[in-house]
Amino acid sequence: MSPSSRITRLALLLTVILSTAHTLLSQNSPPQSPSSPTQPSHTAPTFYRDVLPILRDHCEVCHRSGGIAPIAFDTYDQARRYAAAIRASTQNKSMPPWFADPRIGHFTNDPSLSTAEISAIAAWIDANAPAGDPHDAPPPHPWAQSWSIPRPDLILAMPRPVPLPPSGDVDYTLEIVPTHFTADRWVQAAEVLPSLRANVHHAVVFIRPPDSPWLRHAPVGQPFTAATLTDPEDRRGAHWTDNDILLVYAPGSSPGQFPTGMAKLVPAGSDLVFQMHYTTNGTAASDQTAVGLIFAKQPPTQRVLTLQLTNDHFVIPPGAPDFRVEARGTLPNDALLLSFFPHMHLRGKRFEYNLIHREINIKRGASSPDLAQTSRTINPIEPLLRVNYHFHWQMSYILAEPRLLKAGTDLQAVAWFDNSAQNPHNPDPNASVRWGEQTYDEMMVGFFDVAVAPNLDKHAYFHRH
Numbered sequence: 176m177s178p179s180s181r182i183t184r185l186a187l188l189l190t191v192i193l194s195t196a197h198t199l200l201s202q203n204s205p206p207q208s209p210s211s212p213t214q215p216s217h218t219a220p221t222f223y224r225d226v227l228p229i230l231r232d233h234c235e236v237c238h239r240s241g242g243i244a245p246i247a248f249d250t251y252d253q254a255r256r257y258a259a260a261i262r263a264s265t266q267n268k269s270m271p272p273w274f275a276d277p278r279i280g281h282f283t284n285d286p287s288l289s290t291a292e293i294s295a296i297a298a299w300i301d302a303n304a305p306a307g308d309p310h311d312a313p314p315p316h317p318w319a320q321s322w323s324i325p326r327p328d329l330i331l332a333m334p335r336p337v338p339l340p341p342s343g344d345v346d347y348t349l350e351i352v353p354t355h356f357t358a359d360r361w362v363q364a365a366e367v368l369p370s371l372r373a374n375v376h377h378a379v380v381f382i383r384p385p386d387s388p389w390l391r392h393a394p395v396g397q398p399f400t401a402a403t404l405t406d407p408e409d410r411r412g413a414h415w416t417d418n419d420i421l422l423v424y425a426p427g428s429s430p431g432q433f434p435t436g437m438a439k440l441v442p443a444g445s446d447l448v449f450q451m452h453y454t455t456n457g458t459a460a461s462d463q464t465a466v467g468l469i470f471a472k473q474p475p476t477q478r479v480l481t482l483q484l485t486n487d488h489f490v491i492p493p494g495a496p497d498f499r500v501e502a503r504g505t506l507p508n509d510a511l512l513l514s515f516f517p518h519m520h521l522r523g524k525r526f527e528y529n530l531i532h533r534e535i536n537i538k539r540g541a542s543s544p545d546l547a548q549t550s551r552t553i554n555p556i557e558p559l560l561r562v563n564y565h566f567h568w569q570m571s572y573i574l575a576e577p578r579l580l581k582a583g584t585d586l587q588a589v590a591w592f593d594n595s596a597q598n599p600h601n602p603d604p605n606a607s608v609r610w611g612e613q614t615y616d617e618m619m620v621g622f623f624d625v626a627v628a629p630n631l632d633k634h635a636y637f638h639r640h
């Protein structure tokens with residue numbers, strides 16, 4: 176007998192024993208057939224007691240009325256209607272969406288279900304999806320309409336909506352949104368909320384302090400693209416800036432929420448600059464994206480900066496199934512590493528962040544077992560995150576334990592692209608692919624957030640102390 180058929184036999188045996196136990200123990204439950212290992216109804220998981228808490232904690236952020244998912248699981252009837260799909264998607268782990276290799280790192284925003292939770296959902300459906308007692312329901316989550324963060328203290332929307340054509344490419348569209356802040360404000364949490372979620376491929380909200388020369392001749396409060404600007408400096412600026420980023424958004428991405436004591440600074444008199452990448456989907460429409468802000472209740476002890484590792488000098492050959500592109504940087508000063516946000520386009524396959532340990536101290540005069548020990552434990556490349564990239568799900572990965580990186584630390588981002596015909600998202604496997612804005616071009620950006628001293632801005636941080 177092969178090991179697998181032995182396991183099957185064992186499982187069958189267990190099923191029979193279990194269902195015999197049911198018939199013995201539960202007088203009132205309907206007779207069980209030996210082939211269906213259903214629980215007796217009085218011990219079966221119920222919706223309100225066992226399943227709703229799982230949906231609340233792991234699914235509702237997207238699956239609620241007003242959420243980003245097309246179906247809502249707010250009520251018993253809704254969840255029951257989709258019971259089979261809920262079981263299938265949790266068992267094959269396509270839901271909740273999460274793409275980090277579980278062997279590397281721990282992340283506070285990992286929504287994955289435990290094996291026990293997956294089995295509880297399956298057992299509930301096997302038992303015919305009983306409702307149970309509504310009094311067992313966990314307290315409802317106080318969602319503030321479509322926001323995933325608590326109710327924002329301030330909502331800043333683009334003053335003018337951006338009209339979108341039914342088809343074709345849309346150049347990066349920018350809109351400058353004045354904050355009118357008369358004092359410096361520390362932002363504890365922020366979320367980007369497009370009015371047309373289906374058309375927003377990604378958005379970056381930049382902070383433009385009043386002394387920044389960036390896009391100074393561009394119009395304020397109305398959409399523009401590089402092509403509509405006349406000043407050459409501004410035109411360049413529409414594509415590239417080193418101003419600090421408040422937040423990066425892509426469908427499914429988490430809002431920016433910083434640990435207590437850490438926040439983003441929006442200096443008095445700053446503007447927010449929304450850089451929008453829209454995609455078209457057959458219907459003309461218009462979008463008016465907003466950002467919701469929650470301010471820190473007291474001045475933070477650390478300031479959060481968004482940095483990035485970027486490589487824009489690659490050419491991916493036609494058909495290449497696993498093309499590697501790397502970017503490296505040395506941190507000029509100490510920083511506390513908080514989170515990652517990898518960004519690629521349709522050929523994105525995998526993305527990693529690593530620490531490169533340059534100094535390997537082999538103990539001198541150590542006996543040979545010691546030496547063997549040393550060489551085993553010192554790996555010059557320490558992985559921090561490995562993402563099996565999915566173009567439709569661009570997410571941030573927030574470290575469960577922020578990591579102090581000393582000045583001089585080398586951080587590496589490595590991206591792999593699949594330009595073969597095997598990649599179902601590939602728009603053209605015969606193309607040589609370079610850096611570019613549109614999704615048929617590629618990008619390689621490893622955003623990451625760090626916390627530094629509260630008086631350091633990005634320029635001061637990069638000036639070595």
Ligand code: HEC
Binds near residue numbers: 257261
């Ligand atoms: C980050 C947002 C998000 C979270 C969290 C999430 N979903 Fe989804 N879900 C979506 C979106 C968006 C879709 C639409 C299809 C797609 O884009 O993949 C979807 C589709 C589905 C579908 C229908 C398609 C299918 O796979 O059969 C089911 C069922 C589902 N989700 C179940 C769940 C369950 C159960 C959970 C929690 C355990 C969950 N989802 C968590 C966003 C989410």
